[in-house]
Each structure stands twice: as structure tokens, then as C-alpha cells.
Amino acid sequence: MQSTTNKISVGIIGGAGYTAGELIRILINHPMVKISFINSSSNAGKQVSEVHDDLFGECNLTFSSKPILDVNVVFLCQGHGKAKKVLEENEFSDSTKIIDLGNDFRLHADADFDGKSFVYGLPELQRDKIKKSNYIANPGCFATCIQLALLPLAKAGIIKNEIHVNAITGSTGAGQNPSATSHFSWRNNNVSVYKAFTHQHLGEITESLVSLQSSMNYDINFIPVRGNFTKGIFGSIYTECDLSVEEATELYNNFYAEHPFVSISEKGIHLKQVVNSNKCILHLEKHRNKLLITSIIDNLVKGASGQAVQNMNLIFGLEETMGLKLKTVAF
Template sequence: MAEYASQQSKVRVGIIGGAGYTGGELIRILINHPDVEIAFVLSKSNAGKPVSDVHADLVGETGLNFTGEEELTDTFAAYADVLFLCVGHGDAKQFLNAPENSGKTGGIRIIDLSQDFRLHVNGVRPTFLDTPFIYGLPELNKAEIRTAKYVANPGCFATSIQLGLLPLASAGLLTDVYSTGITGSTGAGQSLSPTSHFSWRANNIQAYKGLQHQHVKEISQSLQQLQPDFQNALTSSKGLHFVPWRGDFTRGIYISSTLDCTLAEHEVNALYQAFYKDQPFTFVSEKMVDMKQVVNTNKCLVHVEKVQQKIVVHSTIDNLVKGASGQAVQNMNLMFGLDEGAGIRLKANAF
């Protein structure tokens, strides 16, 4: 167990589910984080194997091996200060409530990258061990994240759409919103499906889950936090109407949201600039934005166009970084009083 020996000056991290896309991305970020040591990466199916056997790009970058459950015989807090849950939807609750993990989670902070703890129930935040999960969108809940024990990391589409609309919600200006968004194949997870095979995905685009994507609830919940009269289009005829697309690329999300707005273009831009002026990873651009500007970074770029009485808000992120693992590290930095940008000031693949 020497691998778990702690450098007490650093935050000790445990990762549950390290073999998938979000787990791999989290490892890539954290092995270069100046204030972190990875205590363990748990993977039932890969226990004992080098991490670089699964994430081949990490050859020469880390000597970590995957850990099996039988090695973690004490409470998780004995090994780590924070636990990242990089597991499938429904699996986070199952993991935390499993008999073999009962009593092992006390005293440790948790950041869940699934959707299990994002949605309020009858207006009340979901809890674990009688402690609420805070929704981990720093641009919305930064003060609460700083003092949180448990954080529910936002979804990828939800992050991009929300960052495009939060300034308008803060001013009470949201009306019916019509959004389209395209995502890369990594958004579907690492397990193969008919729509993630190369032969299907290449040179192809397809719409899916039109007007009924699961992130609509999550987005509506956050927008209502700033504009209480905004409605959920899944239960009402008004609100956010979202059509997602599958794209023929691996990573990145690009969103375009259209709505009525009587403000002049310069007034809209001033509203956006003021809202994001103290946010280190969300930037308002006067020029049209490209997805390539954000791939492999924790940035969100936003651009607003005004045409007659309508505006179109374009927002783009990397689904695996700002839409998942990078934002999770941003939340960890806030929870532990670290530099918010530590370990996630990353370079875009411009070419």
C-alpha cells in the first residue's frame, strides 16, 4: 500500500471508475496538478493493471496501477481527501449505498460526475448522509461550492447551454428558448453502441432525443435559480426547447440558442461581459466562436448575435473538460481553497 502514502501538503484524490473517458481525462489533468496526488484509481475490471494499459497516451506519464475494491479495506478518507465518481448514471448512488461501501464514505468530500445528484426533488437538493449536494456550476454557485462537502458536477450539454443563457436569466430576460447543439462521439461514453462506431459516425450527423433530452430539467432548474418564472419545457409548453445532434468528431460541443430580446446588441454584450467579468474560464467574444478554440481546454466561449428582435447565443466547450472532468477539478480547487485554475489552464488544439 506504499502507493497510498500521502504528501500531506497535497490534496489526496481517489477516482472511482477510472477506465472510461471522464476517468481518463481526470487522470490526465490530475497527474500534472501542482497541488494533488492521486491516491488510487479504482476499476473493477482492470484491477492490478497499469493505468497506461487502458489510457495508452499516458505511457511514460504515470506509473499508477488500477486498484481493486479489496485493496481499500479502510474508510475512503484513510486514503483520500476527495472522491471523484466517474461512473455511469445510476451507478453513483448504487456505489455509495452498496453494502461493501457502507460506512466507508464518512469524512470524505465527493464530486459526482454522473447525473444522480443534480436534480432537486420537490424543490429540495438531493442528499447523501443527510448532507446536500451542491450543483457544481462555478459561474452560478461558486460561493456554495467553496463550502460544500458534496458536489454534483453538471452535464456537458447543460454546461454549455447554461453558460450561454445565465446572463439573460440574471436580468429576467429569458423567454422561450430554442437551442440546437452538436456533440462529439466521446459524449456517448466509451462502451460501443450502434451510433458510436466509426463506420456509422464518420461523415454523418443525426438528431436525437428531440425536445426530450435529460439535461433540459437540469438546465431549467439552474435558470429558474436566477429567473424563477422561467418554465421547464418538459412539463410546460414554454421554456427551453432543445434538439441535440450527434457529430462526426470525437470531442467538443457547439450550441446555438435563439430567443426574443428587445435589448440593443451593445446592451446584450455589456450584460454578458459584466456577468462573466470575474470568471476565469468563460469568455465573451465579439467575434464568431469556433469549437476548435476550446477543445482540450476548460474554457467556454460565448458569442451573441442580434438580428431584428431576436438574439442567437453561441456557446462552445470541450465536453470532456469543461463539460466533465475539467469542471470537476475546478470544483475541487474551490472546495479546497486552491487557485481556481490550478491544473486546468490548458492549451487548445487550434490546428
């Protein structure tokens, strides 16, 4: 348990991107955190609020050129594939916790690196393991949205057919560096499919479901969609299921009863209910023999930085919701 008088010293590496900006926004208002450094090699010496101008008037920190190696926890917010290089080049204290927001350590085959064993950081799946771990692989945004829609079915062992997923994400999911498909003039008033059936998050989704239901060897047919909005993921997931909607709702309510950020709505849901929050909201419908689960999250909060802070809270014995009671945009 973290002392209530000693704040957690935090470092952030890769501080200029969208996930880092969201992380800073959360951490500067966290009552048990002191940000010791925010590293960005390309912005060293600049005020953080020059890059993240939503923090103007709230944050007077300056980007550093090098990390501090003896902080309590480091968040790695660099692009996918870069975390291993950071750990190879920087010898952090043995007591420093590492939370990687990239995909370097999410799969079982990649979890052990340089004497460090990373735990997959989906609290609703393995909260107890997270509490005992020093190294966390934060889940992907699509993976979080889709897994939270399916975990109760896998836990009950009742996934008995292939799964169909259509999920649309905001432009911030593509990262801060501009590309042809994130440029405003292309993205605005436009929708497109990408990485159909091959998205990189399928691996972690499958591993989590199999950990709960060993017989889960069915295809997950995932169609990711680029949306013409900035934040959020709206996932529509369906599969064959013998449960009535009332039975399914009871199953989901029981599964998430002790998990503060997941709620089951009896009414249809919409994306603005979760944007800027660490919530996931699920809605269940039954259509003939198919169960439809709609799942919504903010891709940068519950799908990235908020979940990372949730993991930090668990590691340090804090209230899981501390610093994460965030208001949605609502309208």
C-alpha cells in the same frame, strides 16, 4: 484553505472511461494533488496507461480493485445511476469530499442522499455554495454549454419567450462502451438528431434558470445532434430579446467578469478554440428581435472532468484555475 505543503489525496472510481481518462490527465499535472487510487473493477491490476494509452510514459499507476475510504476527495466517474450504489457499498470518511460526474444528484429532488446534501457544481452559478460543500453534483456537458449561454439573461430577468437550442456533440459524449451510433463506420461522415425535446439535461438547465429568474416558465426547445468528431460541443441558442447586441455584450461581460473560464468573443467562434481546455467561449449576435448566442466547450473538460477539478479547487480553497490552464488544439 489547503496547506501548500500537504497535497490533496484523490481517489477515482470508475477509472477506465473517457471522463476518468481526462480527469487523470489533468490531475497528474496538478501541483496540489496526489492520486491515491484509481479504481476499476474490470481492469484491476492493469497499468492505467494500458487503458488510457495517451498517458503512456506519464503515469505508472495501477488500477485498484477496491477504493481507499479515507482520502480527501473521491471523484465518481461511473455511468449514470451508479453513484448511489457506490456510496451505499463504501463508507467513506466523514471528511472525504465527493464529486459525482454522473447525473444521480443534479436535480433538487435527488440532491439529498444518505445524510449527504449535494450542491449543483456549476461554479459560474453558485461558486460560494460550492466552496462550503462536501458533496458536489457535477453538471452535464450539454447542460454546462447551454446554461453558460443563458445565465446572464436569467439573472437580468429578461427571458420572456421560449428558447431554441441546437447543439452538436462529439462521439466521446456517448461514453466509451461502443454502441450502434458511436461505431466509427456509422459515426464518420454522419450527423443525426437524438432525444429531441426530451434530453435528460433539460431538467438541470431549467432548475438553474428558474433559480435566477422565478418567472422563467418558457419552453426550452432542445435539439441535440450527434457529430462526426470526437470532442467538443457547439451550441446555437436563440430567443427573443429587446437588448441591442452592444447591451447584451455588456451584460454578459459584466456577469462573467469574475469567472476565469468564460469569455465573450466579438468575432465568430469555432470548436477548436476550446477542445482540450476548460474554457467556454460565447459569441452574441442580434437578428431582428432575436438574440443568438453561440457557446462552445470541450464536453470532457469544461463539460465534465475539468469542471470537476475546478470544483475541487474551490472546495479546498485553491486558485480556481490551478491545474486547468490547458492549451487548446487550435489547429
